[in-house]
Amino acid sequence: MKKIQLFKIVCLSLILVSMSCKKAEEAPVEEAKPAFDLAAAKTSVEAGYAEFEKAYNAKDSVALANCYATDGKFMNPNGKAVEGRPAIQKTFGMWFKGDTTKIKLSLVDLWGNENNLTAENAWTVSDKDGKVLDEGKSLEVYKMEDGKWKLYRDCFNSNMPAMPEGK
Structure with a gap:
């Protein structure tokens, strides 16, 4: 009788041990995300500069506004920030009523990750004769929207001395 009880205890112990050692069902393996490619992001931002220049130089406020994220913000000096694509389009539309100017952008530095980039x-802004x-500098924050890096925040200022008051 004692042998049967001992046998039962040993069997139960073996069952419990084997159950505890059993591997948990493995979760599906996620595919590894490719590492963020800053060089590709730089190429994309530079292509965006070409689009921006083309739109600005053609006085195309719609195409220019499309360089911005839907919730983008344009922060020019001496004025309130302009928020959202429609307001940005309107602002550039008013700018383009003046004399013909051309813009040239040059990337100085770029850093960030897959969530946002800072450039x-x-x-340089020149007249039709060159x-x-x-001329000046800017800091821009980009975010991915519809598979493309779009301007999320755009803040710039001039290198030229400020105009004296009253002029």
Whole structure:
């Protein structure tokens, strides 16, 4: 009788041990995300600069506004921030009623990750004859929207001295 009880205890112990050692069902293995490619992001931002320049130089406020995220913000000096694509389009539309100017953008530095990028650039605005009217620098934050890096925040200022008051 004692042998049967001992046998039962040993069997139960073996069952419990084997159950505890059994591997948990493995969760599906997620595919590894590719590492963020900053060089590809830089190429994309530079392509965006070409689109921005083309739209600005053609006085195309719609195409220019489309360089911005839907919730983008344009922060020009000496004025309130302009929020959202429609307001940005309107702002550039008003700018384009003046004299013909051309813009040239040059990427200085870029850093970030798959969530957002920050770019430092230099810019030059010239008249139709190529005479430099203004030049400066900007910081821009980009976010991915519809598979493309779009301007999320755009803040710039001039390298030129400020105009004296009253002029």
